[in-house]
Amino acid sequence: MTIVVKIGGAEGNGVAPVLADLARRSDYVLVHGGSAEIDRLGESMGHPSRYYTSPSGVVSRHTDSEHMDVVVLAMAGRVQTEIVRALGALGVRAVGLSGADGGLLIARKKEASRAVEDGRVVRVKDDRSGVVEEVRTELLRVLLGAGYIPVVGPPAISRAGELLNVDADRVAAQVAVALGAEALLLLTNVTGVLRDRNDPTSRIGPVSRDAVDSMMPYAEGRMRKKILAAREAAAGGVGRIVIASSMVSEPVEHALAGDGTVIE
Ligand code: ADP
Secondary structure, three states: OOOEEEEOOOOOOOHHHHHHHOOOOEEEEEOOHHHHHHHHHOOOOOOOOEEEEEOOOEEEEOOOHHHHHHHHHHHHHHHHHHHHHHHHOOOOOOOEEEHHHHHEEEEOOOOEEEEEEEEEEEEEOOOOOEEEEOOOOOOHHHHHHHHOOOEEEEEEEEEOEEEEEOHHHHHHHHHHHOOOEEEEEEEOOOOOOOOOOOOOOEEEOOOOHHHHHHHHOOOOOOOHHHHHHHHHHHHHHEEEEEEOOOOOHHHHHHHHOOOOOEEO
């Protein structure tokens, strides 16, 4: 059974338990984020992260040209290498890939990103962010077939060869759809989509695939991206999608067993 697991990059995520759990499995692709490391590295390089909120309330990173360097150094550098190293130490033959490797993640540039600033809608200038429109799965299949585990993270590449920052949750969804994965697990620093963000017992779910959007009013900030990703995966035929905690022991087993916000 092929599964796609996404581990969050925000503070508080339990990367070690996820990797320890994955090391017992063989047929999976790991997708990673890296927001906290991008923020840290950006500060130290003098290019702190900037975010904007779209008119529909989705928060996105503003990736100008200088910030793209930070994204590449953090994602394809520190975050991915550390995951590959740690999986290797657990006996897993992991291979780190950005979306540029083998043209794995082909994205289209967001042409007219719009932000709400002081109550007005403005255009976001010089934003190198995109949306994945194609996943070239051959490379993933070759690696999996040879016993390697692909570890995939942003950025993606455009058809014109430009690096584009993309959302890792949505990358995970697209990879799951393209591979025909049985399950997509979005593991994060909360127990699922919560009705009340401050109350871990207020978890929503299970929800049916046509009711994914009904969770949107409860979600703020980047949780909205996970719901968008879940919607895309559901529309693309992924049988089981779970937004769940990375912070428990055996987070993959727990999520597969339904301990999270389950969409099916
Ligand atoms: P990751 O790096 O794991 O992808 P994010 O920080 O991008 O994590 O998204 C998870 C965060 O979304 C939570 O830590 C929480 O602050 C926020 N959030 C917003 N709305 C909700 C909600 N309704 N339920 C749970 N978390 C929410």
